[in-house]
Amino acid sequence: MATVLRERVPMGEDPLIRWDWVWNNLDDPILALLLEHLHLSLVPLLLGLGIALPVGIVCARWQRVYPWALTTVNILYAVPSIALFFLLLPYTSFSLWTAIIPLTIYSLVILLPNVTDGLRQVPDHVRQAAVAMGFGPIRRLVQVELPVATPAVIAGLRVAAVATISMVSVASLVGLGGLGQLILSWGFDRQFATPIVVGTVLSVALAFAVDGLLVLTQRWLTPWTRMAAPRRGPRIGGGDRWR
Amino acid sequence: MITFTGVSKRYPGGTVAVDQLDLEVPAARTTVLVGPSGCGKTTTLRMINRMVEHTEGHIAIDGQDIRARDPVALRRSIGYVIQQAGLFPHRTVQHNIATVPFLVGTTRRAALRRSAELMELVGLAPELAQRYPQQLSGGQQQRVGVARALAADPPILLMDEPFSAVDPVVRKSLQEELLRLQRELRKTIVFVTHDIDEAVRIGDAIAVFRPGGRLAQFDHPEHLLAEPVDEFVEAFLGYDRGVRRLSFFPASELQLRRAAIVDADHPAGAALGQARSKDEPWLLAVDSREHPLGWIHADTLANTAATTPVGELDLVRYGHVFTVSTDSLRAALDAAMLSPASRAVGVDRTGRVLGVVRQTDLSAAIWDAGGNGAAGTRAHG
Numbered sequence: 001m002a003t004v005l006r007e008r009v010p011m012g013e014d015p016l017i018r019w020d021w022v023w024n025n026l027d028d029p030i031l032a033l034l035l036e037h038l039h040l041s042l043v044p045l046l047l048g049l050g051i052a053l054p055v056g057i058v059c060a061r062w063q064r065v066y067p068w069a070l071t072t073v074n075i076l077y078a079v080p081s082i083a084l085f086f087l088l089l090p091y092t093s094f095s096l097w098t099a100i101i102p103l104t105i106y107s108l109v110i111l112l113p114n115v116t117d118g119l120r121q122v123p124d125h126v127r128q129a130a131v132a133m134g135f136g137p138i139r140r141l142v143q144v145e146l147p148v149a150t151p152a153v154i155a156g157l158r159v160a161a162v163a164t165i166s167m168v169s170v171a172s173l174v175g176l177g178g179l180g181q182l183i184l185s186w187g188f189d190r191q192f193a194t195p196i197v198v199g200t201v202l203s204v205a206l207a208f209a210v211d212g213l214l215v216l217t218q219r220w221l222t223p224w225t226r227m228a229a230p231r232r233g234p235r236i237g238g239g240d241r242w243r
Numbered sequence: 244m245i246t247f248t249g250v251s252k253r254y255p256g257g258t259v260a261v262d263q264l265d266l267e268v269p270a271a272r273t274t275v276l277v278g279p280s281g282c283g284k285t286t287t288l289r290m291i292n293r294m295v296e297h298t299e300g301h302i303a304i305d306g307q308d309i310r311a312r313d314p315v316a317l318r319r320s321i322g323y324v325i326q327q328a329g330l331f332p333h334r335t336v337q338h339n340i341a342t343v344p345f346l347v348g349t350t351r352r353a354a355l356r357r358s359a360e361l362m363e364l365v366g367l368a369p370e371l372a373q374r375y376p377q378q379l380s381g382g383q384q385q386r387v388g389v390a391r392a393l394a395a396d397p398p399i400l401l402m403d404e405p406f407s408a409v410d411p412v413v414r415k416s417l418q419e420e421l422l423r424l425q426r427e428l429r430k431t432i433v434f435v436t437h438d439i440d441e442a443v444r445i446g447d448a449i450a451v452f453r454p455g456g457r458l459a460q461f462d463h464p465e466h467l468l469a470e471p472v473d474e475f476v477e478a479f480l481g482y483d484r485g486v487r488r489l490s491f492f493p494a495s496e497l498q499l500r501r502a503a504i505v506d507a508d509h510p511a512g513a514a515l516g517q518a519r520s521k522d523e524p525w526l527l528a529v530d531s532r533e534h535p536l537g538w539i540h541a542d543t544l545a546n547t548a549a550t551t552p553v554g555e556l557d558l559v560r561y562g563h564v565f566t567v568s569t570d571s572l573r574a575a576l577d578a579a580m581l582s583p584a585s586r587a588v589g590v591d592r593t594g595r596v597l598g599v600v601r602q603t604d605l606s607a608a609i610w611d612a613g614g615n616g617a618a619g620t621r622a623h624g
Contacts, residue, residue, distance in 0.1 A: 129329025131294055132401075133342050133391075134319035147333040224333050224375040 018194045029182065034202055037178025040099050041165045041210070047100070048107030048160060049153075056115025057141065066116055077109045081167065085174045099171035106167060107160040114156025118149030151225050154218040158211055165207040169199070179203045244270045245291060245399070245431065250300035252286050252456070260286040261456040264300070268448075270398075273425055273432040275446035277439060279479070283456030284435045288401050291433065292321045304399070319343055322392030322400040322430075327408050328384040330376035336362070336387055337372040343395040361390035366420060382413040389421070393428070402434040406441065418444055439480055443468070443487060451476050465491040489573035492612045494565055497575060497605070499589050499598025503527055505553055507536055512549025515541060525584040527561065528553045533595040535561045538584040564588040567597050572612060576605050 022030070059066035079087075084102040092098045122145050130144045169180025177184070182199030186192065219226070245268035252260040261283040268274045276284040289295040290302060293314040302309050309317060330339050337358040338345075344354035362369060365386040376384055385405060392400055406414045422445060425432060436442055442449050443464045451467070453459040453475050460472045468488035471477040477484075502521040505514045507528045518526055518541040526544075528536040537558025547556060562582045565574040567589040578587035579602045587600045 123327075123329075125325050125327045125329035126331060128294070129323070129325045129388075130331070132292060132318055132323035132325065132329075134315045134317075134346055136315050139346075144331055144333075148331070150333075222333065224377070227375045227378050 014193055016193050017197050021194045022198060029186065030198060030202070033178050033182055033199075034206070035178075036176075037165070037168055037180075037203065037206060040096065040103065040168045040171065040176065040178050041161070041206075043096075043100050044103035044107050044164055045157065045161055047104045048111050049157065051104070052108055052111035052115045052156075053153075056112055056119060059112070059116040060119035069112060073105070073108045073112055076105045081106070081170050082173055085171055089174060094175055096176065098174055099168065099176040103164050103167060103171075107164055110160040110163065111153075111156045114152050114159075115149070118152025118156075119145055121152065122148045147222075150222050151218065154214055154221070158214045161210045161214060162207045165203060165210060169203060179206075244268065244305060245433070246301075246303045246306075247287075248301045248303075250287075250290065250297050250302055252283070252290065252295060253298045259456055260295075261290070261297070264456070264458055266450060266458060266461060268431065268433055270305075270431045271429040272447040273434060273445055274448045274450065275434045275436060275442040276450050276452060277436055277442040277479075278452030278459075279454060280437060282452035282454050284437075284450075284452050285403055286456070287452075288403055288433055288435050291399070291401060292318045292323060294318070319347055319395060320397050320399075322395070322397040324385075324388045324392045324400070324402040324405040326404040328376070328388035328405075330384055330387055330391070332376055334375075335372065336367070336374050336376070336379070339376065339387055340390045340394055342391055347395065357394060358390075361393055364393070364424070365390045380413075381409040382417060385409060385417055386420075389424070393430075398431055400430045400432045402432060404435055404437070407436070407438070414441070421445055440487070443490070451479060486573060486576070489576060489609060489612065490571040492572040492608070494570045494572055494575040494589065495567055497567070497572070497589070497600050497608055499567070499600060500604075501598045503586070503599045504529055504596060505539075507531075507554030508552045510549060511544045511547040511551045511553060511556065514539070514553050515544040515549075518544060525586055526553070527584075527586075527588060527596065527599055528558055529596050530554070535564065535588050535590070535596050537561050538582075538586075540584075559583050561588050564590045564594075566590055566592060568592065572605070572608060575600055576609070579605055 055069055059069050081102055084105075085098055088098045088101060092101070126144065126148065127140070130140045135144060169177050169183060171177035172180030172184040175181075179199040179202050182195040182202075187194070187196035187199065247264045247266040247268075250264040251262055254260065264283075264287060266287075276287055278284050286295050290297045291304075291309070293309060331342070334342075337355055340358040340361050341349075341354040344357055345351075349357070359369065359372065362372060367383060367386050367390065371379065371383065376387065379387065385408075388405065392402075406417050409417065418441060425445075434442075434445060446464050448461065449464050449467050450461045451459045459479075460467060460476050462470075465488060467476075468480060468484045468491075471480055471484070481487075500523070502517070503523040503526055505517060505526045505528055507530050509517075514526055518524060524541045525538050526541075528539055530536055536554065538561055539553055539556055539558055543556060544553075560583065563578055565578045565587055568591065575587050575589070579585060579600060582588070585602050587605070589597045589600060591597055
């Protein structure tokens, strides 16, 4: 950290990326901030899913709840993120929760409609067949409705993951924000281009990687969605598109 | 036996789906509930496995009130086939079929073995076991639906418009398959449809519902077609019910004319003599295996050299034939109507000509059939 302070040079006179800086700072702060970024995106996503699943189940079951739940989440989403971070400071101070709570709320805006619509889109004849076969309500939910809704839920998770990973950086305004700190305090504040480039590239790469993992998860969880054409056995790769 | 006694279904808003239903569904038979949409036939079906709870009266299965049973346990003991099959998209064919065995805790091996047996029973190739439902045709999906309903070997099978979403050709083959299965399995089947032809084809008994959820008539199909109780039932059956009813009378009782058959290698002169002496203006030429070749009229024979073999003349197409032993009067009538000679050709199972029938012969047989309403053993086709 100390070396960097002395090397401060106005932006524009430096090359866009200085590999020696990258090499010298690989462990700290680059890797440390990357891990913090990952932490700050995954925890809100998991919390968001943990909230969206039960609330979505309730919304799909009792349709009148849904507009209320969606409006609540939307209003919270309308609060500017910067304001929300500062509003939370008195309660959570500079702990990670200051970033996690707003990010969780934002992921809900995407996840809640996806879970609810995914469950509502389970075809009526499938649901009725389940009732007629003698599935109780819980079993029907766990063994039929949630599995059938899984593609919609994962589609929501993918959008939410990319949005959250990109939004984590904003939390650098309150001293959090993982790779956002590379961009703001290491790069912008010191007029030094290299950390900005590194922070941006890593943030985008992280989004790609997490999205890729979610695609693989979906393939593993929902093999039937890739089986439209009459064909035998599972196939991986082949004609599948990266969507 | 399923007994409905004074059963009604009233919704909180005041809508009456089923109104004071008294009905005895016989065991080991196929009972069809038929009627226009909104007549309460599906509601009636769903009250049997308590997917819809009745608000008045009693429903009993073999004397036991269904209210005394836990709904989930009750449903597992009753097979259910739904419109569009209702297969689980996330489960393979074999797992779809094994749904109820898995629910009741059968071991995985036994459940999958049962699934394989049922696939064979309903005519699904074993290699389809690993497929997902969306990889199957509509007809195959319905077969999986039937197999799934039969998996726990329930004595009762409820079928809710199961074949309405497939094309007419597939529907006919599924109906025939169901008749074959039923001859083998002897389940108590309750089958809902809005298609009276389907009802007549597969039902041992038919319950016609009228709008407002009232039972209009409950009868054997042949009797229903002969004597609808009122104008509603008559209109619902359609104005060709008389012709339709002929499918209950076997063609085997027809008097077949053998004198109108002539060998293809017979000379025209001899054939003309046969036509005149037997008073048969149309003769049917047959080949050496007694398979039909075509019709020849006496006037044509008269204008031909007497030595020309009949087979070398310009024969008139014989149209389609009826199989004497298995077809009904309806099939024979249809064959006669479509024949240029106004005569139907009756054959045996191997295609050998047994004789021909004139439209006038058919009229007499139809007259007889109309005369004694209760007669007639079941013939298909």
